[in-house]
Amino acid sequence: MFKLSSEGIDFVKKEIERYETRRSAIIPCLYRVQKENKGWVPPEAVAELSQLMDLPEAWINEILNFYTMFNKEPIGKLHVQVCCNISCCMNGGRELASHLNKEFGVQGNEISKDGNVTITRVECLGSCDTAPMMQVNDNYYENLTPEKAVSVIKELM
Amino acid sequence: MQVKVLSEHYDKPEFQGLEGYKKLGGYVELEKAFKMDPKQIIEDVKAAGLRGRGGAGFPTGVKWGFLPDNGEPRYLLCNADEGEPGTFKDRMMMERAPHQLIEGMIISSFAIGSKKSYIYVRGEYDESIRILTKALDEAYKAGMLGKNILGSGFDHDMDIYVGAGAYICGEETAMISSLEGYKGQPKLKPPFPAIEGYLGKPTIVNNVESLAAVKYIIRDGVEGYRKHGTEKSAGTKLFSVSGNVVKPGNYEIPLGMPMKTLINDLCGGMKPGRQLKAVIPGGSSTPILTAEEAMKVNMDYESMAEFGTFLGSGAVIVIDDSNCMVDLLGVLMHFYHHESCGQCTPCREGTGWLNKLVASIYKGEAKMTDLELINGISNHMMGKTICALSDAAAMPALSFLKKFREEFEFYIREGKSKVKGSSYAQMHH
Amino acid sequence: MSYVVKQPDQLSKWYLPGILKGLGYTFKNMIKNIFGLKKMPTLNYPEEKYKYGPRFKGSHILTVKKDGSLRCTACMLCATNCPAQCISITASEHDDPEVEKYPIKYEIDVLRCVYCGFCEEACPVDAVRMGPEWQTPGLGDANFTYDIQKLAYRANLKGGIQSSLDDKERHEAGI
């Protein structure tokens, strides 16, 4: 059962004050939950936030489910997001993604057996000139080849 | 050749910090602007012919002119939710020159009388967010933001709002919804944001590049700004070139430059042994151009319109002859299906339907009549919804089908791609 | 209008010749039938029964799914369409959300039924058919209101007739 840390609760309280409406704080607060909970937002966090922020659960749940950057299921330590949009496709983004899938033995949104890696295919990350590219957690890795990508991920492990 | 107005100092790392920025001529125009009449700034921006750099190309000054002339609080939102596939200019601008944007925004806020502005950055741009946050801190400390900026008596607060992964939030009313804490779904117009926007107050939403360019209109004056570009498409613009060219990247060129020059000279042409096949001129939503058209078109709003397409966000996606168009349309349709917000029925259902139909082509399940169906669906998605996302999905579908129909027919007939070596369609998504 | 009146001939005025002629005809056929039983046009009902074609619309059958449960979804279209108003259905919630609705009572009052076949036509899921059986006699205490047990699982049906439409297949086909 997930619970926000006391700093997390302070953060939520501060964010509520930060914007003109309390509702605006939902996204930052969900980010905070995601950060505290190993990269994903558990459903029970919605109830907790709802209580802290005094907003209906449905509003928070709507936001949680609308945006793709909130993970609704557990993910690996390294969240590898490979861009598979048009410019990256033309430069081998999909080959890169399937290579990584094969290399780490994961499909779809699975977590690798050692709990380290989740590889997802995502839409444009705005780094089209350096295709193919991937984002590992918060950082971009660009101009990749399949081998280079594998070594980057292995290094980060 | 490139004309570097905005990007003059982008290659200098010190341009990122306040010190270096000031040294290279930063915040000079802010002081200059404070001495001007706000109405005059709006007039200047109108006269300079600055058009929105985000995609729609709506004249920025005209947009500002829609604001009601009353004392109501108003907001400026900077649209840094750069999601259009192929576009990466705003990211560079925010990472290389955060203060340029901040200065542009303060000037614009001064012009429209806004006391609070937000920069809505897409969540994936973590680096940009870090740099912008730091720059905002610096600006506050240096008195560029807050109460009584530089002794002008003008108060202004600026904040960053981080999105969470939704292409649709790049649409201005969707961005407002998202900022208000709703799902990022576009709002019905009318009322337009300039009348009722963020929290029901008058709101102006402008692209990063448009706002940064305001600084240079102040610096060079209307005439100086109009020196580059054409009569109707004034100034310079950053173009994000990606795809199969030798040197992809951001290029700042005066509007009106032939695309041929951009691709062949600046970007070093196609990769060896490859031929140009097609160009998507303004981000994935704009209708595609064939190689011949691409060689004739100029990089300005009017010339693009002549060829039935748009300058869009300035994302030039260059496609060479190793690519299968069925495959690429599949990629795009998957994207729009993934990103439709689900509000309006034609878009919600239409994007899904198109995605399935195109997928059925490379699954070998399509019929020849399905091409007509794709046309029919696309035509009935255009202009029927609240925002332009359904148009954005329909336009590529229509133009791909119109200009590369024989490839689609070949695929349906033969069950394989017309382009040899294009194996990808089989292992699509 | 004119017509011919056939006068009986002289012979027929006599009694016996007519009798003999008639008996001759009877004996001819008797011999024919004794030696050619198979060609005999009549049946020894009820020991022998006539077999109608498979398309004959006789007694109702409720079809079943592969797992043996009723195919009927209790949509009541048959009952709505029935000109004799002889079908009564009570629907209920099924545990399986894919099935959702099913009849807990399905009764046809065959004494009211006119065997028009409209129920079969109305059925969207091939749940009710009219089978080739046509004998529905009963004694004084017989029940002519057929329930699910009788309609779907009577002995003649040998465990039930399978419907041509399957829920699972439909769901998989995405309908």
Next chain:
Amino acid sequence: MPKCTINGQEVEVKEGATIIEAFKKMSEDIAHYCWHPGLSVAGVCRLCMVDVEGARGPQIACNTVVREGMVITNQSEQIKDIVRWGMDFHLINHPLDCPICDQAGECGLQEQYMKFGKYDPEMGLQKVKKRKVVDLGERVVLDSERCILCSRCVRFTDEVSKTNELGIFNRGDRSEIGTYKDKPLNNKYSLNTVDICPVGALTSKDFRFRQRVWYLKNADTICNGCSTGCSVKTYYNEEGLFRVKPNHNEDVNGYWMCDEGRDLYKFANKESRLLKAKKFDGSTWEEVSAGSAVKSLSHQLLETIKETPSKVAVVYTGQFTNQEYADSLKSFDGLGVNNFYHWMNNQASKDEFDGLLIRGDKNPNTKGLQNEASKFSGLKKLENLFNELESGNIETVFVMAPENISAYPEYESHFKALSKAKNFIWMGANQTSCYESTNSSNTYLIPLKSYVEKSGTFTNHNGTDQNFNYVTTLVAGALTLSEAMTLFEGQDLDFEIRPKIYKTMKNNHFTSDRGEL
């Protein structure tokens, strides 16, 4: 008051009215799902497209305000084509399970597809699979696949009930209506979401699978659940009542009604009704028809009452019509009786109001009773009667018992307490087990008609008189209070041979009419 032309006819509308409102005023057909007059404009179904002369392309009628001189049409080929495709977009992921869908027969998709559809479906691919039979709360079931995401229900919980349980989760064609798991849809108005759902996505647990709607007839009446007096439509057939839905009444309930009010049809149905009059003479119960029971009562007591009217008490509840109050009060007054008591069920909470519709006074006609009684000797508090009974001052008690017994928790205890009278006449619609335990050796139970079986007038909390008409007969032989008093006075009933319903009956009464979509 701007004027505009709609499909060639001129119409004048309110300032600020939208085009779709003008269409509704003209009763012109216009396709729409998301627009509902009682909710905000969402503009998402994109079906109400119209051509406005001079405008750039087709406009949605629900978000375009009528301006003076607008020329509007939705009859052009272009608009018809857009609507045809719009219908198709709605249907491509809609499952073909009309046979098991409760909405079939009153479904917005069915109705509007017949009017505006393409009749040539081209979707041959796998539909999007979503959750089916989702339990949303105490009263509502969701089928996500059938949902067309018009967002009416979400807007209802946000704007009207202000409880915010519902949301649309996910995006694109994966969007689904839903609740957060810990907060089900349990507000007091939840069934309105079922009414406004244009398809069978939200269905009522109570009504689910009990009847196909085309077997039901409907008639308008007034809800007798509380003193608000919502205008309602009852749906019934020969088996009884099956459900109640709100009717639009701007002055009283708008477009809505509460969930509690929808349960009230249950006490009017045969299962919970007193079917025959019953007579108890101290040792045995005798079942007789209502009419003859009142006649024999009249023989037995009329003279006694005339002689000693002060020993008679009449107890009223606020559940009868003004006409019944007037007639019965007049009769009793004529007999010299002037001990009228008011049985008020919830003295403490009677002035409560939840801000939308539900009021604490659970009687439809308390006002009417007070008005009528004030023309005679007025109403006394029921508590006084108990004392009078103890002291023996009262020998005969008439009780006009409530129908809505769920609002009367003290029903049984009061029955017992009041039955201490020597002659005890209990007139009511309901059957309960407590009748067996009467204390009086001369008890009469007289079955009365429920509110759907009679015509009359209720006066609601703010004094608005609302007439309502006979709906259907559920218990043959039950009487209204007026009829009972006529018989009691020794006169005969003057029957209206054909109830009014037949005069107003629609051509095809099997076509269920659920009003405006």
